[in-house]
Amino acid sequence: MINIALPKGRLGEKVLDIFEKSGYDCPAIHEQNRKLVFENEKNGVRYFWVKPSDVSIYVERGAADIGVAGKDILLEYSPDVYELYDLDIGKCRMAVAACKNFRDNPERTLRVATKFPNIAQNYYSRKGRDIDIIKLNGSIEIAPVLKMSDVIVDIVETGTTLKENNLEPIETIVHISARLISNKVSYKFKHGEIITLEKNIKDFCAKRKDI
Amino acid sequence: MKKIGFANEETAVMELSRLYSKYGFRHYKMSKFEEYELYSQNKDFLIGNTVLAFTDTNGALMALKPDVTLSIVKNSNDTFIEPEKVYYSENVYRVDKGTHRFKEILQMGLELIGEIDTYSAGEVIMLAKMSLNAISERNILDISHMGFLQGLLENVNLSNRKMNRIIECIRSKNTLEMQAVCKEFGIDFNTANALSALTGIYGSFEKCIGELKNISVNDTTEKAVDELQNIYNYLKTCGCSNGINLDFSIVNDLHYYNGIIFNGFVEGVPNAVLSGGRYDNLMRKFGKKSGALGFGVYLDQLERLMCSDEDFDFDVLILYDDNADLAFLAEQAKKLSANGESVRVQKNRGSFRYKKIFKITGDNIKEIEVDNL
Numbered sequence: 324m325i326n327i328a329l330p331k332g333r334l335g336e337k338v339l340d341i342f343e344k345s346g347y348d349c350p351a352i353h354e355q356n357r358k359l360v361f362e363n364e365k366n367g368v369r370y371f372w373v374k375p376s377d378v379s380i381y382v383e384r385g386a387a388d389i390g391v392a393g394k395d396i397l398l399e400y401s402p403d404v405y406e407l408y409d410l411d412i413g414k415c416r417m418a419v420a421a422c423k424n425f426r427d428n429p430e431r432t433l434r435v436a437t438k439f440p441n442i443a444q445n446y447y448s449r450k451g452r453d454i455d456i457i458k459l460n461g462s463i464e465i466a467p468v469l470k471m472s473d474v475i476v477d478i479v480e481t482g483t484t485l486k487e488n489n490l491e492p493i494e495t496i497v498h499i500s501a502r503l504i505s506n507k508v509s510y511k512f513k514h515g516e517i518i519t520l521e522k523n524i525k526d527f528c529a530k531r532k533d534i
Numbered sequence: 535m536k537k538i539g540f541a542n543e544e545t546a547v548m549e550l551s552r553l554y555s556k557y558g559f560r561h562y563k564m565s566k567f568e569e570y571e572l573y574s575q576n577k578d579f580l581i582g583n584t585v586l587a588f589t590d591t592n593g594a595l596m597a598l599k600p601d602v603t604l605s606i607v608k609n610s611n612d613t614f615i616e617p618e619k620v621y622y623s624e625n626v627y628r629v630d631k632g633t634h635r636f637k638e639i640l641q642m643g644l645e646l647i648g649e650i651d652t653y654s655a656g657e658v659i660m661l662a663k664m665s666l667n668a669i670s671e672r673n674i675l676d677i678s679h680m681g682f683l684q685g686l687l688e689n690v691n692l693s694n695r696k697m698n699r700i701i702e703c704i705r706s707k708n709t710l711e712m713q714a715v716c717k718e719f720g721i722d723f724n725t726a727n728a729l730s731a732l733t734g735i736y737g738s739f740e741k742c743i744g745e746l747k748n749i750s751v752n753d754t755t756e757k758a759v760d761e762l763q764n765i766y767n768y769l770k771t772c773g774c775s776n777g778i779n780l781d782f783s784i785v786n787d788l789h790y791y792n793g794i795i796f797n798g799f800v801e802g803v804p805n806a807v808l809s810g811g812r813y814d815n816l817m818r819k820f821g822k823k824s825g826a827l828g829f830g831v832y833l834d835q836l837e838r839l840m841c842s843d844e845d846f847d848f849d850v851l852i853l854y855d856d857n858a859d860l861a862f863l864a865e866q867a868k869k870l871s872a873n874g875e876s877v878r879v880q881k882n883r884g885s886f887r888y889k890k891i892f893k894i895t896g897d898n899i900k901e902i903e904v905d906n907l
């Protein structure tokens with residue numbers, strides 16, 4: 324039995340679709356009920372939904388053998404897991420954005436508002452820039468509008484939210500997509516099951532790309 | 535819950551000590567403190583590089599040991615004539631990853647310092663495997679060899695930062711990123727392919743050693759393959775080759791480790807419970823010529839497996855009051871505990887769980903119905 328942590332939300336639905344079409348369907352998960360864990364004994368999978376940013380925790384601690392997490396989460400928390408495959412969905416980028424006409428004054432410490440303090444810190448320390456991090460949990464866009472921060476570091480998908488707030492992306496830090504991750508110890512003790520699953524998913528994704 | 539060989543930390547220490555002394559390793563007892571300098575100079579060797587430091591009465595900056603190996607290396611006499619074979623069980627102080635606070639961890643380990651040949655290396659790895667066997671039947675010892683990676687990268691000049699990114703890809707088995715990183719760093723096609731292939735190697739020794747041979751490129755990698763093969767052959771003759779896997783996603787710090795390295799796992803624990811390797815490079819840092827090989831067992835990782843989840847706090851509860859005849863009470867408690875049952879005597883019930891409950895009034899004992907289930 325493989326335990327699979329799925330990220331709640333739109334991305335998770337897509338991921339589930341890929342898993343199901345790769346031979347790991349689970350009728351129970353589509354039933355309307357209050358269950359938290361969904362099992363299909365026939366093909367040996369047990370799914371559960373968790374908050375997207377928690378997937379890597381469930382996998383790292385072995386509660387889930389595998390999971391799907393955004394590269395942003397993996398970069399931010401650097402969990403000790405195997406990163407097996409790029410599912411090539413949920414694509415977006417981690418970017419620096421600022422108010423239109425923003426001019427960076429290198430004489431001053433740059434104030435950065437973000438949900439991803441580690442990614443921001445790493446990016447700017449590589450550039451040798453001194454920054455002040457303002458950790459927020461949501462509505463990051465408002466920080467530069469209210470002049471609390473100079474820039475924000477956040478995920479940009481289409482850029483619409485930024486535009487609506489009169490902001491624009493100025494630098495791309497890294498491209499993001501959903502990754503198949505595995506617990507390191509599960510990978511050893513459930514090796515056969517996990518590499519078969521990995522292969523089935525890779526095969527399905529490759530076929531899908533061809534179309 | 536999976537079955538585990540030890541009931542608690544103490545029995546684990548006892549049993550492992552017995553195993554190591556059987557093979558002529560001697561118990562190494564050390565002082566609680568070391569000079570802080572030892573750790574500040576070898577920060578990268580430590581797991582998590584924070585040290586609990588304090589000032590001694592003479593003004594010297596001291597530290598509570600975060601690690602035992604460094605002390606053993608520092609104190610080793612470095613003679614080839616008499617190799618040092620030691621084991622230890624010591625408390626070490628490290629920062630917990632979750633709480634970010636210092637934590638006391640009981641660590642056991644074993645070190646061999648001196649000339650290291652196939653026999654002695656084989657013996658250490660066999661003891662590592664036997665330690666895992668003692669912990670749980672469902673275990674795996676993954677081995678790797680730093681020499682192979684070093685050989686592959688022999689002609690590639692990389693800065694520390696770039697090297698770390700390559701190692702990060704290997705550790706997370708991230709083949710795709712490995713290819714991208716190689717391209718970015720201008721690593722030639724053959725080396726890049728070999729690195730990607732290396733990243734993917736995992737499985738039983740016999741199955742994977744062939745794959746490893748296929749991507750061997752020079753004498754250094756060849757030597758690594760031979761060493762692995764020799765040690766495996768030795769383990770086979772000892773009947774210890776079950777559950778030995780090759781895993782090249784284990785990479786330790788190149789500045790300290792050189793030859794064979796290994797990690798041990800038991801089912802039910804999501805981290806390595808044993809880890810070790812050949813650390814001649816660390817010896818050189820201390821100006822010592824001998825080779826060194828050893829491993830540590832992280833007993834704290836086993837805690838969750840060891841605690842027996844018993845349903846009762848104790849077997850029998852005896853209640854008494856101020857009128858109870860104390861001699862009678864003592865006699866009854868002794869009688870009830872005679873056949874190995876745990877007996878607790880107190881005045882109130884409390885919120886415990888027990889199998890039987892008695893009440894003593896005067897010199898009269900009466901069993902009452904258990905209502906705590």
